[in-house]
Amino acid sequence: VWQELLKVMRTIDDRIVHELNTTVPTASFAGKIDASQTCKQLYESLMAAHASRDRVIKNCIAQTSEVVRNLREEREKNLDDLTLLKQLRKEQTKLKWMQSELNVEEVVNDRSWKVFNERCRIHFKPPKNE
Secondary structure, eight states, rough: OHHHHHHTTHHHHHHHHHHHHHHHHHHHHGGGSSSHHHHHHHHHHHHHHHHHHHHHHHHHHHHHHHHHHHHHHHHOOTOHHHHHHHHHHHHHHHHHHHHHHHHHHHHHHOOOOOHHHHHHHHTTTOTTTE
């Protein structure tokens, strides 16, 4: 479920090349479309999507970390409970996967910004503070 949510949330990044090719004109068609407005809107969409995914991933990490911490405490009290051990291992694996998603997120975001800047740098300058 979590993987599917991230996949849906990354749609804007997956489609950025197509989006730019269909909305930001090449030099020969520059007069027909307001590229600066298009790039500004895409910039705002990317910023919002990246912030939203970052928030979701970090919230999930925080919640799962809490579950792992609680399970560890329970495990220390019940060393013979194999079900508890299995549950702890499962949650630890989930936590590691979520933490690795932060690295994936960095790669996805970097790729999107690179493509965005290649096509939009002459049409739109992002604010300095972002």
